[in-house]
Amino acid sequence: MTPSTEELIAIARHYWRADDLYDSRTEPSPEFERFEALWNEKLKELDRWRALLNQLRRALPxxxxxxxxxxxxxGCFGALVYPLREEVLQRTQLSWTVVGYLSILAPVYTVHCVRREFVGTHLKNSQVFLEPIPLELQGIADVIAQRIEEDYxxxxxxLEVAQTPVSLYVxxxxxxxxxxxxxxxxxxxxxIP
Incomplete structure (x- = not known):
């Protein structure tokens, strides 16, 4: 069950500050120390995450x-799935990536797409599509979602909760x-890489 919006905001406030007082300090904020401690714990589960990635490789050859x-x-583990790159107009290339993020802060995930436009090797533009997932990528997104749900x-x-404004510095x-x-x-x- 997805935590309520209020619960998610409270979780976020535990790890991110409502001010930028520590931006100019050398010592980390208490929130960032909690964030790093949580990451240190979650990194012990890296083999589990890599097993999920191997399942995705088998499911999406x-x-x-x-x-x-x-x-x-x-604040998440991330899976990047790259379909075949599509050539467009001479030396311009469009590259789509389907991204699955599993939050380490709360038991939630998201699957979205990133479209990048390259001229040669130069990144010209990057655009994030939280919803809707382009139809031609929906099957990939479904596989990622299914794996995260089943494994975690x-x-x-x-989307309406993900887009909730929070007065935090991230x-x-x-x-x-x-x-x-x-x-x-x-x-x-x-x-993304």
Whole structure:
């Protein structure tokens, strides 16, 4: 069962500050110390996460599956699934990635897409699609969601809850732009390898 919006906000406040007082200090905030301690515990479960990634590789042999664990940066484990790259207009390429994030802070996950446009090897544009998932990628998204639900018992975070504004500083994301998505998963969802 998905925690309520109020419970998720309380969880986020436990790990992120409502001010930026520690940005100029050398010592970490109490919230960040809790965040790092939680990551240290969750990293002990890395083999379990890697087993899930191997299941995704078997279920999606036509795709490349990558691991995106940015401990002390993101509040989640991440699975990156790269379908075949589609060539468009001469030297411009569009690249889609289906991203599954499992929060370490709460028993929730999200699956979204990132579309990146390259000119040669230069990234020209990156756009995040939280919903709806493009139809041609929905099957991949469903496989990721099913694996996370079955292996971790997490529930999908509804978009309207994910977009709830929170007055918290999450790395470079500042109020009023910060949402529960940023606090529970990533402050830069379009910044993926």
């Amino acid at each position: 036509e795709c490349t599956v990558g691991d995106y664990v940015a401990a002390s940066v993101n 018992g997490a529930t999908a975070l509804p 790395h470079f994301m500042k109020p009023p732009q910060t949402t529960l998505f940023h606090a529970l998963f990533s402050s830069e969802p379009g910044n």
